[in-house]
Amino acid sequence: LKCQRPKNFPPGPPPLPILGNLLNLSLDNPMRDFERLRKRYGNVYSLFIGPKAAVVINGVQVMKEAMITKAADFAGRPQDIFVKHHMPISTSLIGIVLADYSATWKEHRRFALMTFRNFGLGKQSMEQRILGEIQYTMETLEKSIGTTFSPRVMFHNAASNIICQVLFGKRYEYDDNFIRVVVQCFKENSKIANGPWAMLYDSVPMIRNLPLPFTKAFKNIETCKKLVTRLITEHKETRVPGQPQDFLDCYLDELDKRGDDDGFSFCEDRLIMFVLDLHFAGTDTTSNTLLTGFLYLMTYPSIQERCQQEIDKVLEKRDHASYDDRHNMPYMQAVIHEVQRMANTVPLSVYHCTTNDTKLMGYSLPRGTLIIQNLNSVLSEEGQWKFPHEFNPENFLNDQGEFVKPEAFMPFSAGPRMCLGENLARMELFLIMVTLLRKFKFIWPEDAGQPDYTPVYGITLSPKPYCMKVQLRAKQHTVPI
Numbered sequence: 006l007k008c009q010r011p012k013n014f015p016p017g018p019p020p021l022p023i024l025g026n027l028l029n030l031s032l033d034n035p036m037r038d039f040e041r042l043r044k045r046y047g048n049v050y051s052l053f054i055g056p057k058a059a060v061v062i063n064g065v066q067v068m069k070e071a072m073i074t075k076a077a078d079f080a081g082r083p084q085d086i087f088v089k090h091h092m093p094i095s096t097s098l099i100g101i102v103l104a105d106y107s108a109t110w111k112e113h114r115r116f117a118l119m120t121f122r123n124f125g126l127g128k129q130s131m132e133q134r135i136l137g138e139i140q141y142t143m144e145t146l147e148k149s150i151g152t153t154f155s156p157r158v159m160f161h162n163a164a165s166n167i168i169c170q171v172l173f174g175k176r177y178e179y180d181d182n183f184i185r186v187v188v189q190c191f192k193e194n195s196k197i198a199n200g201p202w203a204m205l206y207d208s209v210p211m212i213r214n215l216p217l218p219f220t221k222a223f224k225n226i227e228t229c230k231k232l233v234t235r236l237i238t239e240h241k242e243t244r245v246p247g248q249p250q251d252f253l254d255c256y257l258d259e260l261d262k263r264g265d266d267d268g269f270s271f272c273e274d275r276l277i278m279f280v281l282d283l284h285f286a287g288t289d290t291t292s293n294t295l296l297t298g299f300l301y302l303m304t305y306p307s308i309q310e311r312c313q314q315e316i317d318k319v320l321e322k323r324d325h326a327s328y329d330d331r332h333n334m335p336y337m338q339a340v341i342h343e344v345q346r347m348a349n350t351v352p353l354s355v356y357h358c359t360t361n362d363t364k365l366m367g368y369s370l371p372r373g374t375l376i377i378q379n380l381n382s383v384l385s386e387e388g389q390w391k392f393p394h395e396f397n398p399e400n401f402l403n404d405q406g407e408f409v410k411p412e413a414f415m416p417f418s419a420g421p422r423m424c425l426g427e428n429l430a431r432m433e434l435f436l437i438m439v440t441l442l443r444k445f446k447f448i449w450p451e452d453a454g455q456p457d458y459t460p461v462y463g464i465t466l467s468p469k470p471y472c473m474k475v476q477l478r479a480k481q482h483t484v485p486i
């Protein structure tokens with residue numbers, strides 16, 4: 006029960022028995038505590054989460070040594086009790102995000118990247134899917150002209166529908182029960198699963214049966230699993246083997262191809278968690294980034310106008326934007342990247358763990374050490390950014406006004422576990438922001454008071470709920486696609 010740092014382990018605050026350093030962290034938002042500890046102990050320090058030792062890594066130099074130079078040593082995922090709780094048989098039923106570094110994870114990651122590519126990521130068809138979904142967002146905005154409304158559900162549904170089209174081959178009406186339930190479960194779980202409640206669950210066994218927030222997280226996962234199981238059954242009834250229409254069909258084809266020889270690697274149980282992971286990872290992240298983006302654009306109207314001038318100039322009388330237009334829109338690119346930097350959407354990444362005994366900045370880390378990547382520390386690292394602590398697109402522009410990307414831009418992490426959906430996310434952010442800014446002016450309501458940029462903590466950070474107003478811009482050339 007006594008927590009003890011191994012030899013040559015990174016320094017950190019003294020731990021208590023059983024609880025470790027949990028009392029050093031705020032249950033609501035540990036981000037400020039992580040920063041305070043970084044200032045005190047340096048860019049590599051350790052903490053005890055209950056009895057479990059964790060190392061928090063900060064700053065671009067340490068991040069590169071761990072995630073790129075020693076990639077394989079740092080590519081594991083902790084297989085804690087909280088992670089395993091809802092898995093009925095074994096960890097082999099974990100999807101992809103929480104899967105440990107293994108042949109199964111590698112195969113599934115490769116399969117997902119290949120299938121996304123086959124469904125047109127980087128090609129026209131994915132662009133068409135995104136632009137098609139944006140038409141629904143624009144309809145919602147048009148109906149809201151003259152009112153003050155919250156854009157939260159609208160952005161969540163748009164991001165969710167884009168990934169649903171890839172995974173299930175269909176989109177859902179914004180009031181559809183499936184989408185409503187899944188989006189709500191995701192929103193709740195993202196605030197519970199990576200946070201201190203999950204840590205408490207792991208370290209204090211006697212609280213596991215109490216009606217605390219983590220019990221809700223398990224119920225949510227069961228609900229989502231049932232919904233996806235139903236979708237798989239429907240696909241099995243209608244699919245034509247060898248002619249896949251979506252991700253689910255591709256996986257079912259892969260199961261046919263592999264037959265029974267595959268052991269546990271590809272299986273239907275894993276498929277359920279796999280698509281839930283992809284849906285979750287692809288929804289909350291993109292939509293919270295968009296929410297932060299429009300918060301800044303409304304409250305920095307001169308930046309919004311400068312984006313619109315660039316968009317008007319580049320698109321002229323064209324029907325719609327294309328992802329390739331980004332090469333001619335350095336200011337818009339800078340704004341989107343600056344939004345991602347400030348949004349800091351996945352602040353602590355997803356927890357990693359060491360797969361071998363290894364070294365970091367001269368410290369010794371035994372195999373199985375929990376690694377917490379503080380991406381926040383890189384995205385606002387002094388010395389890496391012209392304006393580390395303010396929203397300023399100049400962070401991504403050189404003296405000639407050209408777009409440049411500093412190496413400390415790591416919102417998708419780095420190395421073998423880095424975000425699998427980066428390309429999709431970047432395409433979505435660009436097309437959604439450009440298309441909406443071209444048609445609408447976004448206004449911070451007069452009676453909304455001072456904007457509060459302090460985020461709400463979870464696996465993903467989101468801005469505090471806010472309302473917006475929209476006006477049609479005088480000059481628009483958009484026609485339905």
Ligand code: HEM
Pocket residue numbers: 101102103114168282283284286287288290291294350351354355356357416417418419421422423424425426427429430
């Ligand atoms: C702005 C949007 C997004 C951000 C900021 C973001 C960020 C991240 C981060 C920080 C990680 C953890 C990487 C690590 O552990 O080192 C991650 C993992 C992941 N992301 Fe994203 N993500 C975004 C959008 C998406 C989208 C659209 C998808 C769609 C499929 C996606 C799928 C995944 C998956 C599957 C993983 C786990 C990868 C693995 O463990 O091998 N993400 N993302």
